[in-house]
Amino acid sequence: MELCSFLTLDSFITDPLTHGFMRKALLMSSLVAAVCGFLSSYLTLKGWALMGDAVSHSVMPGVVVAYALGLPFSLGAFIFGVGSVALIGFIKQKSRVKEDTVIGLVFTGFFALGIVLVSKIKSNIDLHSILFGSPLGISLSDVKQTIFISLLVVILLSIFRKDLMLYCFDPRHAKTVGINVFFLHYLLLTCLSLAAVVGLQSVGIILVVAMLITPGATAYLLTDEFDKMTVISVLSAIISSLIGIYISFWFDLETGGSIVLAQTFIFLFAFLFAPRYGIFKLKKFFAGYKR
Amino acid sequence: MESINYQNFRIDAENICVDYNGKVALYDANLRLKSGQICGLVGMNGAGKTTFFNALTGFVNISKGKIRINGESVRSAQKDQTIAYVPQSEGIDSQFPINVWDVVMMGRYGSMNIFRCPRESDVQAVKDAIERVDLTDHISTPIGNLSGGQRKRTFLARAIAQRASILLLDEPFSGVDIRTEKLISELFIQFKNEGKTILLSTHDMIHVREFCDLVLLINKTVVAYGETSEVFTPENITTTFGGISPDFLFGPES
Incomplete structure (x- = not known):
């Protein structure tokens, strides 16, 4: 039945829109994707992929505790996200263990704590939706939280757009001309925690790091201008979310996984065919063709 | 006895120490530079050249000593755009x-x-x-x-x-073409005439002789400091480079 109904592209797109939960999922996932995509440019250039992974996994116990106490889950997630980063910094400074090792052991520790808590706290926490996301089953209070957090992150990133770019590019110069590098560092971490919180609703804790790095990496292959990179990153994130949700609807696939797979395919496409930095360097190919 | 007027010095670093988690990178280092002076910062890799720059720009905190930039703190120098840092490639x-x-x-x-x-x-x-x-x-x-x-x-x-009135340049001549080298040397002369203070780190001894009024030789601390002609002696350089003879660095004629 389903196979018949998407014989036309029109019904492929419009049929899911007749369901309220699908409209909500498409809208919310696009919003989340836009926020993560915006941040993604900075994280990719700063080289914070591992940090993104760490923060997104570390929010797990926060989410569980917040659910158990009836608090907004974003609050718990935020506290644990920032807490993990502080702990990473502390251990790194006070021991001789290398940074990537510290990051790895702190976030797996937090993540394990989250899993243990879920098994101990008797409540209606759906482990599956935390781990793998549930954009189709998002509640109204979650919608409000997501919109609020998304707007907050977008406003913060917009105001400090240029300073954050400078911070990623040359923090030493930033410091030399009296820009508060300490503040920018924690601003970026705060935005990272908040983006991880909204992102986990779409694709879950395990895959949220993909939302935070893949769009930026894709955009990095396609342009040499920072502003364009941000725009491409946001657009590729939104498009992947839409594709992922549609594919998961029609083929009955895990939604979070589909969204991330869509991002990965877009990245692979850029990796192969990006005009200047792709494997096949299309720009050169066409230049040769014209001659 | 005449008291020193610190306002006269663009850069005045007094007994500064920097350590990273207990590891000493620089200790008891002193430097005084005035307007229009060009000073070469010479030392091996890991001798503390970049650390010295970081301390002057406030990128790392000093654990001991005092830095005054135009007679004021590093913090206010940052606010006043006094120091510019040109990174190495x-x-x-x-x-x-x-x-x-x-x-x-x-x-x-x-x-x-x-x-x-x-x-x-x-x-x-x-x-x-x-x-x-x-x-x-x-x-x-x-x-x-x-x-x-x-x-x-x-x-x-x-x-x-x-x-900025003070320029810190980390290896300005490394990896550049002849044209850039010529342009940089012309700019140095202009900067000097404009009264800017320049501190540059370099591996190239010929550049030091060519441009620098003063030389600061460091190896975790100051080995020697003063006018280029006086300080740039084979003995001092040997000490700075941990026993390697200057013949090796300049060729036997120097």
Whole structure:
């Protein structure tokens, strides 16, 4: 039945829109994707992929505790996200263990704590939706939280757009001309925690790091201008979310996984065919063709 | 006895120590520089040259000692855009998606409003700076597409646009072409005449002899400091480079 109904592209797109939960999922996932995509440019250039992974996994116990106490889950997630980063910094400074090792052991520790808590706290926490996301089953209070957090992150990133770019590019110069590098560092971490919180609703804790790095990496292959990179990153994130949700609807696939797979395919496409930095360097190919 | 007027010194570092988690990178280092002086900072890799720069710009905290920039704290020097730092080529990500204009504009950030919106004066300063380093044809070129020398000139332009009175240059001559080298040496003479103070680190002893009024030889601490002709002796250099004879560095004639 389903196979018949998407014989036309029109019904492929419009049929899911007749369901309220699908409209909500498409809208919310696009919003989340836009926020993560915006941040993604900075994280990719700063080289914070591992940090993104760490923060997104570390929010797990926060989410569980917040659910158990009836608090907004974003609050718990935020506290644990920032807490993990502080702990990473502390251990790194006070021991001789290398940074990537510290990051790895702190976030797996937090993540394990989250899993243990879920098994101990008797409540209606759906482990599956935390781990793998549930954009189709998002509640109204979650919608409000997501919109609020998304707007907050977008406003913060917009105001400090240029300073954050400078911070990623040359923090030493930033410091030399009296820009508060300490503040920018924690601003970026705060935005990272908040983006991880909204992102986990779409694709879950395990895959949220993909939302935070893949769009930026894709955009990095396609342009040499920072502003364009941000725009491409946001657009590729939104498009992947839409594709992922549609594919998961029609083929009955895990939604979070589909969204991330869509991002990965877009990245692979850029990796192969990006005009200047792709494997096949299309720009050169066409230049040769014209001659 | 005449008391020292610290206002006379652009840079006045007194017994500064820097350590990273207990590991000493620099200790008891002193440096005094006046307006119009060019000083070469010479030492091996790991001798504390970059640490010295970091301490002067406030990028790392000193654990002991005192730094005064124009008689004031490093913090107020930052606020006043007094110091410009020109990084060495390895110190920056050359693949960063940014063009020449935007890099040079970063020299103006410290004096702009919070959104970093350039005013007309900022645009003019950037334009002039780019012209002085002869990169007008490359204004919108991404830095990844520049040669090493052009990239070096871009960061020099950023320092010029900042209108700083003190310039710290980390290995300004490493990996640059002849044209850039000539342009940098001409700029040094102009900077000197404008009364700027320059501290540059280098591996190249010939450049020190050519440009520097003063030399600071360091090996975790100051080995020797003074006028180039007096300080640049084979003995001092041997000490600085941990026993390697200057013949090895300059050839037997020097």
